Amino acid sequence: MFAGVTLHRSPLDQAHRELGAKLVPFGGWDMPLQYPSGTLAEHRACRTGAVAFDVSHLGTVRVEGPDAFDLLQAAFTNDLGKVAPGRAQYTHLLDEGDASVLDDIIVWWVGAERFDVMPNASNTSRVVAAIGGEDVTPTRAIIAVQGPQARARLGKVYPRAAAVGRFRVEVMAVDGAEWVVAGTGYTGEDGVELAVPAEVAPAVWERVVGAGIQPAGLGARDTLRLEAALPLHGHELGPGITPLQAGLGWVVSWDKGEFRGRAPLAAEKEQGVARLLRGFAVEGRRPPRAECKVLLDGEVVGELTSGNFSPTLERGIALGFVPPALEPGTPVAIDLRGTAVAAEIVATPFYKAT
Secondary structure, eight states: OBTTBOOEEOTTHHHHHHTTOEEEEETTEEEEEEOTTOHHHHHHHHHHSOEEEEOTTSOOEEEESTTHHHHHHHHBSSOGGGSOTTEEEEEEEEOTTTOOEEEEEEEEEEETTEEEEEOOGGGHHHHHHHHOOEEOGGGEEEEEEESTTHHHHHTTTOHHHHTOOBTBEEEEEETTEEEEEEBOOSSSSOEEEEEEETTTHHHHHHHHHHTTOEEOOHHHHHHHHHHTTOOOBTTTBBTTBOTTTTTOGGGOOGGGOOOTTHHHHHHHHHHOOSOEEEEEEESSSOOOOTTOEEEETTEEEEEEEEEEEETTTTEEEEEEEEOTTOOTTOEEEEEETTEEEEEEEEOSOSOOOO
């Protein structure tokens, strides 16, 4: 229970507890924040080796049938016509009134007439309301195996899953169970995500960890995605924030026809955005945080949406909104609890895997 609310539990909940994980409420779920190794070690393990995240809190909305393609084309910003069955695509669901991002989503095009739509945890019911489909989240677990050694180590126990290419999707039978495996992730590293039936998930997790893949929690997942400048819904995306403001115009396919929220987004495109998401490198190791103010010549010009200490760069980094005229290379300051700390607007991502 959390504040009177019963939290969902992952099929891997007991495994996390046996490993000594610190569990915290996240998106209505009780999920591991970190293991005894700690967030810093888990972050570095992902950058240098391989880690496994339980991301079963993410939703899976299954949309099937002859009308599934057209339904999703009309709902989402990106153009599924650019991909094909066996591929994954990043896309947005917009508010019809102001074109703000109701959710950012990965679509797994599993079969000719089958799509597994993957919303953020707290937005699953909102996505079902918008597109229909069946919420199959309780039937499976999702294990994200990430890092430069992810495929090599996973290949020791599940070679076919390890071979699924980047942004590819494959259905496979493993030990008599149907898996869906996608070459997707949220860390800036290579890897795959395994959607496995809930009843076999603990055994799969045990084999994955036994292959030398270190368990990692949501703390490391957040610092990893921040270094890769990947948006987090509720921070870089959400109410009042459009794809254009977030610098994600590439997610919008203007030539595919109508989609939900197109008209207000087109109006913003014509007028020009009033603010733009930028990256900030902060002087020193002190971590900036969301809602800290961005200062230019002592005046507030913007606000951070996410910030933390970067274990890879060993300095504070952040994302935040400022006027579009403030480009990379502009010196600014961040108000950290009343202290103006020197910073610079920088190009993103902060880190890119080689």
